Amino acid sequence: MLNEYALELAQLRADQERDATISAAVANMRCSGSDDCADCGCTIPAARRAAYPAATRCVACQEQVEREVYAR
Incomplete structure (x- = not known):
């Protein structure tokens, strides 16, 4: 159970980092x-x-x- 929770948190963090990187790239293009x-x-x-x-x-x-x- 704990390992599944840790895996979900890690996946969520990876998704957040990917989304932030994409958002920064789009903002940079618009600027x-x-x-x-x-x-x-x-x-x-x-x-x-x-x-x-x-x-x-x-x-x-x-x-x-x-x-x-x-x-x-």
Whole structure:
């Protein structure tokens, strides 16, 4: 009886871990940025998108936003 319970718990944990991994992968795909900067409309370089796929701003615009945020 105890072994069956332990086996069920282990299977439940494995299922939860699998579901969490799948959910994280789907969320990561949905968080991808775009090819164009949200602020200036310029094309975000491929190197930036490769380094940070969720980028929505070019480097110059992101630096400006960070300056404004950290200057407060």
